[in-house]
Amino acid sequence: MRMDDATPIRAGTAAWWLARTENADDRPRRRRMLSLDLIADTALTVLDTEGAEALTMRRLAQRLNCSQAALYRHVTSRDELVVLAMDRAMGLGLDLPPPGLGWRETSEWQAHSFRDFLLAHPGLVPFLRGTERLGPNSLSGMELWLGQFTAIGLSVREAYATASAFATFVIGSVQFTLGVDSTNPDEQRLRRRLYEGLDPRRHPILTAHAEELSQVGSPEEFAFGLAALLDAVAVRISG
Amino acid sequence: MRMDDATPIRAGTAAWWLARTENADDRPRRRRMLSLDLIADTALTVLDTEGAEALTMRRLAQRLNCSQAALYRHVTSRDELVVLAMDRAMGLGLDLPPPGLGWRETSEWQAHSFRDFLLAHPGLVPFLRGTERLGPNSLSGMELWLGQFTAIGLSVREAYATASAFATFVIGSVQFTLGVDSTNPDEQRLRRRLYEGLDPRRHPILTAHAEELSQVGSPEEFAFGLAALLDAVAVRISG
DNA sequence: ACCTGAACACCGTTCAAGT
DNA sequence: ACCTGAACACCGTTCAAGT
Numbered sequence: 001m002r003m004d005d006a007t008p009i010r011a012g013t014a015a016w017w018l019a020r021t022e023n024a025d026d027r028p029r030r031r032r033m034l035s036l037d038l039i040a041d042t043a044l045t046v047l048d049t050e051g052a053e054a055l056t057m058r059r060l061a062q063r064l065n066c067s068q069a070a071l072y073r074h075v076t077s078r079d080e081l082v083v084l085a086m087d088r089a090m091g092l093g094l095d096l097p098p099p100g101l102g103w104r105e106t107s108e109w110q111a112h113s114f115r116d117f118l119l120a121h122p123g124l125v126p127f128l129r130g131t132e133r134l135g136p137n138s139l140s141g142m143e144l145w146l147g148q149f150t151a152i153g154l155s156v157r158e159a160y161a162t163a164s165a166f167a168t169f170v171i172g173s174v175q176f177t178l179g180v181d182s183t184n185p186d187e188q189r190l191r192r193r194l195y196e197g198l199d200p201r202r203h204p205i206l207t208a209h210a211e212e213l214s215q216v217g218s219p220e221e222f223a224f225g226l227a228a229l230l231d232a233v234a235v236r237i238s239g
Numbered sequence: 240m241r242m243d244d245a246t247p248i249r250a251g252t253a254a255w256w257l258a259r260t261e262n263a264d265d266r267p268r269r270r271r272m273l274s275l276d277l278i279a280d281t282a283l284t285v286l287d288t289e290g291a292e293a294l295t296m297r298r299l300a301q302r303l304n305c306s307q308a309a310l311y312r313h314v315t316s317r318d319e320l321v322v323l324a325m326d327r328a329m330g331l332g333l334d335l336p337p338p339g340l341g342w343r344e345t346s347e348w349q350a351h352s353f354r355d356f357l358l359a360h361p362g363l364v365p366f367l368r369g370t371e372r373l374g375p376n377s378l379s380g381m382e383l384w385l386g387q388f389t390a391i392g393l394s395v396r397e398a399y400a401t402a403s404a405f406a407t408f409v410i411g412s413v414q415f416t417l418g419v420d421s422t423n424p425d426e427q428r429l430r431r432r433l434y435e436g437l438d439p440r441r442h443p444i445l446t447a448h449a450e451e452l453s454q455v456g457s458p459e460e461f462a463f464g465l466a467a468l469l470d471a472v473a474v475r476i477s478g
Numbered sequence: 479a480c481c482t483g484a485a486c487a488c489c490g491t492t493c494a495a496g497t
Numbered sequence: 498a499c500c501t502g503a504a505c506a507c508c509g510t511t512c513a514a515g516t
Contacts, residue, residue: 172411
């Protein structure tokens, strides 16, 4: 298979990340006003301060005091920019757990820390599509999880699948939560009314337990899934 | 809190779904060429045949042989259309498991069936944001899960949190998978090269086990997470 | 060698005007 | 009462032209 410059490589694939690291040295030929890092950081700032839908090339150029066209000297498309910014964010979201905890407490702490980070930066969440997975910061996070899970007896393959499941679940549950914020008390009340108004013959449980079910919130759902994953690890290291 | 017509309600919230069902009767005043159902179905067709980025109001109108403006008689925004189409898709993705299986096999079958459906319709996946959660078809799915999990001894609250965790995990893992398709053999080979090229001091495990880790694929990761959730249910019904 | 202005081909949404 | 054409204010991306 030939590597042809004409066929564009999809951002976030192994091929794309690889090409990026291999061409790293011949990058900075001259002093520039702009840098890729600065652009990615500014993108994150825009996401935090103005939300996901504000991340446009025009808005970014405005913040950087340059033309939109100038951005395309550092990045071949908006997609590419998003992938790079997301891996950058993964670096920011990666916090070291307090020492002295057992593996279960450590993993729990990390999952909660990551979730809290994402909830505090909701603008990032729509862009987390797995394409950041092979970026340098994401790989640092993976290395950390691999170290932890292999240290307690999982095989390398198991540790990788486990870490992926954790990441998937945390990101997925935050996306789910932000889709409709169930912490809003009024939303909760209306959800109850919605359940109550259903056809009791087709929805016997939802109608009968409308009040109770309307109270089940995102933290509860997250706690269940997280405990499940931790239990599964416990089973696999003892067996 | 007053319900003001001037303040738009975010699509997918309880308030929005509620208003929709309550105003259902005074909808069809006259015969129309277009219907909401037809529009939503056409949207799904576009997603399946042309992919996620092809779902524009112009493209939709073209398929329906009407003007873009006509769509806005049935839907107040593209967001709304997406939410409705996604709930519709949830109805299509809901398949009844073969009878006679135990709870674990049944749940496993359903999770795989849902995953297969999403993988077969990748155009849907970017739009699953949890906003479809309270739609009629999604609620039918929820009722099904609730029935299963309460039947084996979980409380209603536990059953709801469990079902949510399952849904979150399935959707999240498919999003993750489609972000970068790791079933591509060339991608796998390149991923190995990517791992091998990392700094061994900062990434000791990834570099040492590059080949093995590059082989871990999406089915394996999914199997781990699913087994974990099923184990967790088993623990909770026996304890 | 680097950056820009202006354009191109798209978006979602609105609204006066038609029938 | 219903639908439309045409416009508005945006997008991402390109490229000849500047310095």
